[in-house]
Every structure is written in structure tokens, then in C-alpha cells.
Amino acid sequence: MSAIRLLVLGAVRQHGRAHGYQVRNDLEFWGAHEWSNAKPGSIYHALKQMAKQGLLRAHDVAPSTAGGPPRTEYELTGAGEEEYFRLLREALLRHDQKIDELTAGVGFIVDLPRAEAIDLLKRRVAALEEWRAEVVRHWTPPDGTPDAWGHIGEIMKFWVHSADSGAAWTRGLIERLEGGAYVMAGEGERSVEVLPEGVPNPYAAPGAD
Amino acid sequence: MSAIRLLVLGAVRQHGRAHGYQVRNDLEFWGAHEWSNAKPGSIYHALKQMAKQGLLRAHDVAPSTAGGPPRTEYELTGAGEEEYFRLLREALLRHDQKIDELTAGVGFIVDLPRAEAIDLLKRRVAALEEWRAEVVRHWTPPDGTPDAWGHIGEIMKFWVHSADSGAAWTRGLIERLEGGAYVMAGEGERSVEVLPEGVPNPYAAPGAD
């Protein structure tokens, strides 16, 4: 599964109850359509799929409020809540490429208590370091052959560079969190999160930009 | 399209003529199953799809050589050759996340003349710098509001970091190419590329690792 389930669960969760179009708008507000596969089709599909799997509860709502076809509102079930945190932790922990999952995880990181977030990120750094070592081990010529891989060695260099860069960024975030940045779970009210109802989306595809 | 078409076209091209299993083995030899969606199903699907689209020519071959069901060999058509270079240039040029495409592009970079490869990479650096500037512009509070984005600003920091890191790596590769590293297109025979026929794949999933 890509980042879509995490994004959709997180968006619904922040509203308490939301219909597809609201989710779609929030994701656009966060810029998610630029760094993830948050297309309408994927969002509605994820909503239906997760409702079928018992992660979301669906409510049919009268087709009135503002025009358009009848809509369905969703809200997280207990299982959905669990799955949300499972996906969130995984997104922050896993060092695999998938930039969209990490980005989504960062976007929801304040839903975790500070201590847990820091712990996850530290484990992320450790995983990155181990992965780096493994890449080097795997792609280094076993004995005398110095340059046997030719330009293929560039792939290794690229991965090593990515691992180092990712670890450096993660360490920076850890420091900021340890320094008390942001309002985490259980520390009071959050500030900016979703588009307040009724406010037009300032980032809704306006052509230029 | 993900990296799969580029990988498959490149693999078939290096053999001149190849069947699905050969392609699959090559990709595994390059470690592609670890950083791309190079699963058997995707590979065979891509071969058939591209044959249908006229990028590959299919030849049915007697089911003899080494056991297994009858196999089909493929070879690039003129259109396939064109598409290969189009995808290769795009992979090196585009700065979008998609790590697998860039990795595949690096793997085939020696199919380009040295001057063109360097030019593409320089344009890549320029694109990354422009993208970085745009991210900063887009996510910086317009006027007095200093920290309006809260932790969402972390997403911006992450992107900026990625852009800088990607640009640094690209500059390194440019330097190596300008220094004469590797044998590029039109500069003589290449060294390591595909698994020679008959040699067992030393990286074929051996369970542990």
C-alpha cells in the first residue's frame, strides 16, 4: 500500500467525520497531490475499501448541502484508529525509498506523543545506517577486483548518498523535537491542520504556479 | 509509467534479443528487484504491452533449450529504440521523487554519448535548484505570520533537504564524467553489463542476505 491509506485515514480523523470531497480538498491543501498518488479515484477507492475492511464507518447523508450527487460521510472505527497509528509508525520507521510515505508520516507526526516520535526517528537513523553498511558490503568487489562494477558502482554511490542525506535530515528533526518544537499529542490544542469548513482552498489548482 | 519500461527496454536492448526470463534475471543481477517494481508479472506484462504498442518485435521460439514452457523472444523495433532513449533522457532529467527511475537512468547512462549525459545532468541540477526555490516560495508565509505552518513546515524542510542533496550528488557525477570516467556510447566496448549467457546469477534470491 502506498501513502494513500495513511493520508485518507489521517484526513478523516482530523475532521472526526468527513466525506470524500473534503478529504480530497484537505490533501490538496497539504500539497499531497504533488508528492503522492492522491488522485480522486484513489481517494474514493481507499475510502470504500477501508469501509469494506471495517476501518471506516460509512454514513449516507442527504444530498443537499451544496449541490452535487448524494455523498457519504466516513468516520474511523476502533480498528481504523489502530490501523492509522500502525501506518503512521511504519511511515516514520521504514527507510525504503517511498518518499510519499515518509512525507505523509511527517505531516501527521504530531499525532504521536513526543517521546514516541523521537524514539521512532532514532530507530530510523539506526536503520538507515545499517542499510548503508549493507549496500556498501553488497556492492563492494569481494577481493582484488577494484573496479569490476564499472558505472554500475554509481548506483551504489547514489544509494549511499541517499542514506547519508536521509540520516542527516532525520537527526535534524530529532533535535528540533528534543528542543520542544511543535505541539505533540497530549500537549494541548494543535494549530494549523485542515481547511476550516467553508474556507476556499487557496492551493486548489489555479492553473498557473 | 514507472521505471519498468526503461529497465525492460534497456535489458532487451543489451542482449539484442531476449526472452522474459533473461530480462528478469538481468534485472535481478542489477539488484533492480530491490529498488523498483521489477516483479515477474510486471516484466512479462511490460514485454507484452510494448510488443502490442510496436516498441518490441516478438518471436516465438521452439520450447527446447533448457526446459520450461515455450518462450518468446523480443527485440527492439525502431520505435522501441526511440522510446528507450526518450525514457532514458527523461529519467536523468526529471527531478520528481521517483528514485527508481533515476536509478535505472544511472544504470543505463553509458548508452548516451558523454557530452549529452553531462548536459542532461547539468540541466537536472538547474531543475533541482529551481524546484527548491519554488518550494521555499510556495511554503513561506506571505507576510508577517512567522510560523503559521507549524510542523507542516517540516515537510518543506524535508523537500529542500532532498533537493540540495540530489543536486550535490548530481554535481559529483558530472565531475566524474567530465574527468573521463566510464566508457560511454561511441567510445569503444563496454565492460560489465549483463549476465553472460550460461553463467548463474550470483544474486538470485538465495534466501538469507
Added chain:
DNA sequence: CCGCGGCTAGTCAAACTTGATTAATTGGAC
């Protein structure tokens, strides 16, 4: 007052991906 462009909300077919499974043949154990 009527049509048309735009917004709200969602659906659908076609393409792609995944993981398991099938199928043909060879080689070794017994």
C-alpha cells in the same frame, strides 16, 4: 428566463502491479 460555465461530488473503464500458481523439463535419490 434560459443556457452555459463553474463548482461540488463522485463514478468508471482501462491500465498497471502484485503474489501466487501453473507448466515443462532435467537431474539426482532410491
Added chain:
DNA sequence: GTCCAATTAATCAAGTTTGACTAGCCGCGG
């Protein structure tokens, strides 16, 4: 000799993603 396991090669069904499309309603220009 023959039966089991491994290897070679490819297919399939189920699920996901994509991009284009449908459809209701509002407001405004003519």
C-alpha cells in the same frame, strides 16, 4: 526405472491507480 525436487519460463486473478467522465445545482449574462 521412476519419483521428487529444482530450475526455467510464463500466466492469472485480485487488487490498485489513472485520467477522463457523469451529474446536480448555482449564478450570471444576454
